[in-house]
Amino acid sequence: MTKPTRRGYDGIVVAAPTTIPYERYSIHGAQRWIGQALAAALKRAGLRPADLDGFCCSSFSLGLDTAIGLTQHFGISPRWLDHIPMGGASAIVALRRAARAVQAGDADIVACVAGDTNHPDSFRQQLTGFSRFSTDAVYPYGAGGPNMSFALLTDAYMRTYGATREDFGRICVSQRTNALSTPHALMKRPLTMAQYLAARPIADPVALFDCVMPCAGAEAFLVMRDDTARALNLPSARLLSTIERHNAFAADPIQLRGGWAVDRDELYGMAGVAPADIDLLETYDDYPVIVMMQFEDLGFCAKGEGPAFVRAHDLTARGDFPHNTSGGQLSVGQAGAAGGHLGLVEAIRQLTGETLGAKVADAKVAMASGFGMINYDRGLCSGAAILGVDG
Amino acid sequence: MIPPKRKNPLLRTRAALQPPAARSRTALGITAAAARGGFALQVCAACQAVQYPPREICGTCLHDGLAWRAVPPEGTLIAATTIRVTADPYFRERTPWRTGMVAMDAGPAVIAHLPAGVAQGDRVRLAQKLDRAGQGAMVALPLAQPGDLLDDPMMREMTCDPKDRRVLVTDGRHAVGQDVARAMLAAGARVWLGVAETWRPFAAVEGAETIELDLTDADSVHRCAASHGGRLEIVVNTGLHTRPGGILERGDLTTARVEMEAAYFGPMRLAQAIGPALRARAADGTHPACAWVNVLSVYALANLPSWGAYSASQSAALSLSQALRADLRPIRVVNALIGPLDDEWHQAVPPPKLAPAALASAIVKALRDGVEEVAVGDVAQDILARFRDDPKILERELAS
């Protein structure tokens, strides 16, 4: 039996890229951040809440609420509803589900929203109860949080492939350059390689500028048919292809590759493009080692050649390989689950000409990727999407 | 040997915090193994896959039969980090703290605490140790263990080495107390040996300082607590009042009351008097207070009717120790379970019998290993094995 070909996303577009400017700490609940993003996205599209018939939410800090509680809180009555607890992969997963719902006619307009609040002790509280495996087998071991987990992955990656701290520094420094023109970026000062290398160590070899700053914020976008977007006079980008994979390479003793490597041929094949056709890439950048893995596993260079790749390319928005063009989480901040939406929202902005900061010249095809959920020793979720605009 | 420096009394006293204690019930299998000095992981009954982290369902074949088994603890350290910033107050006081990822020969990848000196690429042996929250934790040790391993700051958190610690042994009138005092001195401890009614003749132990202590006398206990309570790191409660006799043959409660005083009320009195100070100093300085040791009859687990009232007093003492374990944490409560001693009260009992000196060295070893429970001698080990197999069967066996 031959595997049937996946159906394309003909006629499905994404629009209304929305960001509620981040704050380091907020006295408000996640409900407010998510509601603000939903309101802003609807306003951008000229829609009333009653026009919305699909809603998809991601958050870590809603307490006992999920998407269903938010329908009453926000006064919306969707006929399609989803809640996606996959952290940094949530945006890609939300996009995939929403696109199929719209394509099938189960909904006409789906708002995909992610948002989190951040109080001074919320990061620690979230760590203590993140997952069963982390409560049993990670948190009691120094309570280093994701810094420890990614320090181990970074250590193994450096030893296996010869990456240096400078190689990771290239990613962080170029993202900071991109962030300087992003109005809502929390990191507003330039970062030099010397400053990167001299930074305070956090969990060796991870140092301060390898880590994201947890903050409050929200991101949103709308999924609809192209004729709906035209009727709303709304700039939009076509969804060309997507992939999603969970718990890939479970037998690897430590994570040196992610699930993208399983599915990337399908990603490019479905979109009918090659890596060289990608005008800008928005990776999930909780730590630079994960960015380097995405360069490799998404096919921009061979496995283990990430260090050489970053040495050979200018990763800024105006460089030859525009990457994380708004500054990414490393420079804008990590607003919880919204961190997974940041890159996808920025990719939409670049394609629809709605950029807030640095603009990639003549961008026609963009890729956004997601990565999430260090349940125990590795990120379990991976996903990616290719978007395009005509012209 | 250079003794550790005295703590500067002007420095702030480090609070007796505990590392994160939350675990799933399943993960307490590691705590149970660590408490007994074993090493166990879940093994699938259907496909034999070794599991970690602890699971409810096999991660290889979805079978639900996962039993805790001894598995080969060797592996290779494939990544390591030194944590310098942490969210947890306990670890914040102890950074830099090393952890690493061990690829076990048996299959799983394990995040473990690391002592200084083990490096990426090294072959290691995983051990399960109790941390200061009294929870089991994975520790990766070098295959060839250096002699000073117990001096490593991480290992000091997991163990209770008597070296350079101040130890109170409660009953210097008994051979067990005397031999425990000698063993502690040999292990590098400073020892105070309690003796009741010091005006009566007693055999002093060379090197140990005799102090007046009678656990049945509240005034005596409070005097001891006032003079020594703030400078003890280990307490060994060796109070044994071992008398044969079933319930009916004794005819009255006189002996039973004395047994309960020795086994239950006396240690409770001592715990109430010095326990709070001991616990408050559980993180103070380089050699903080760390352990409370009880010597208990293994018949605390199941009554031996020919020593029926004595067994009951030991059950009370065992239950007291479990309460103290929770109350005194992060102080570790260690129970040494024993069978008949080779002493004057067991002349009619056939061998094997436990020599007090053997018990004393087993207590020192239990402290160094960091365990909570140790059965000392053949009889105690035999009874404990039968108890774990089936307590009801053991009850009937002992009643024949």
Ligand SMILES: [Zn+2]
């Ligand atoms: Zn199995």
